[in-house]
Ligand SMILES: Nc1ncnc2c1ncn2[C@@H]1O[C@H](COS(=O)(=O)NC(=O)[C@@H](N)CS)[C@@H](O)[C@H]1O
């Protein structure tokens with residue numbers, strides 16, 4: 425368990441120029457240049473996956489109170505978290521406007537307008553926007569913010585329940601592929617009824633275990649059934665001429681994905697970035713002396729261009745500072761691969777390569793094998809980060825039959841797995857007795873398994889954790 429992960433996390437955001445939380449509004453921060461690039465590459469990936477069968481749109485930020493208030497469960501779930509706009513200039517607005525906490529109530533009145541017939545279905549829109557939630561729990565940069573700056577929300581509407589349920593499976597596969605591309609491990613569970621998204625039939629959640637053993641909900645997929653369709657009157661004329669309500673899903677993720685990449689792959693020296701999101705995939709570090717400086721720089725530029733021609737992101741750190749400081753800086757910033765080049769390496773026509781994920785030095789020939797060798801080292805770096813992250817997760821999910829052991833396991837930085845009959849009062853009792861959260865149903869229980877609370881036949885294995 426990493427000592428004081430929280431302090432490490434806050435420090436690294438500042439030192440590696442990810443975000444700056446000194447903005448004068450609690451829970452709001454600035455994306456700084458280096459962090460902004462990581463966020464950009466992360467978003468490129470989710471858009472690439474969604475664009476296969478969704479369309480990207482952009483809705484207004486403000487939601488009329490009347491719309492937000494329409495879905496009883498939903499508004500109850502958000503009424504303590506909504507920011508309101510009540511004035512325009514010096515005039516009081518005749519209707520309060522909400523800053524979207526999420527966009528169901530902005531989008532679905534328009535779905536009711538746009539969806540008329542089965543030929544308008546399935547409707548699959550997503551947007552990447554900022555949403556606002558007046559979080560009263562302890563705010564943390566990227567993890568629990570009041571302006572969720574990187575809120576990807578997808579909203580689908582379907583003619584049939586089957587197609588809607590299939591969409592849930594599609595989103596689960598999309599989120600797996602998305603998180604796999606950064607080597608982020610995940611625990612998938614069906615949230616308990618009492619922790620289901622307001623207005624949804626059920627919620628599937630992706631949780632990641634952070635180095636301190638606490639889990640972070642990094643993505644959620646909700647089966648909305650027909651609840652919002654009935655509230656917002658989203659109907660369509662089916663092939664048989666009948667008017668029916670659509671079935672809906674929505675799926676969200678946020679800045680927390682960046683938090684998980686930083687937290688899970690980082691080490692005591694700083695970031696270790698998977699190549700997919702690293703602003704620089706290779707940092708070339710010239711060792712410059714007065715003598716031969718031009719030749720070394722010329723060679724570095726040649727290498728940079730060859731690697732860029734192969735589609736890689738490369739930077740040369742030619743600052744006039746001592747090499748040790750350069751190595752320190754790029755280890756902090758997590759560039760997956762460093763190439764060192766001094767006058768002697770130039771003579772021997774080699775460069776010294778060093779992966780960030782593990783520090784061995786490898787000599788690479790400066791010839792037409794360089795690009796493939798570099799790509800191979802980047803792949804190995806990604807596989808190693810992914811492998812060790814999954815290994816950490818597997819080692820930190822511990823099964824127990826004894827409710828009193830849960831605290832010991834969780835306090836030691838684990839997620840506990842327990843048999844559960846599925847009854848709400850048993851689930852609630854686990855939370856009350858331990859003070860931790862039931863993440864939800866992770867898989868079916870073995871035959872003959874007994875509920876950890878009631879001793880009745882267990883239906884499921886549930887996960888119990890300390891959460892962010
Ligand atoms: N205060 C917050 N700060 C950072 N991320 C958050 C915050 N609140 C929620 N999230 C992230 O946003 C995701 C989606 O939020 S949600 O409430 O679960 N679901 C929705 O809002 C649905 N409308 C999905 S489109 C969550 O899974 C979580 O990863």
Ligand SMILES: [Mg+2]
Nearest residue numbers: 501505557559
């Ligand atoms: Mg919340």
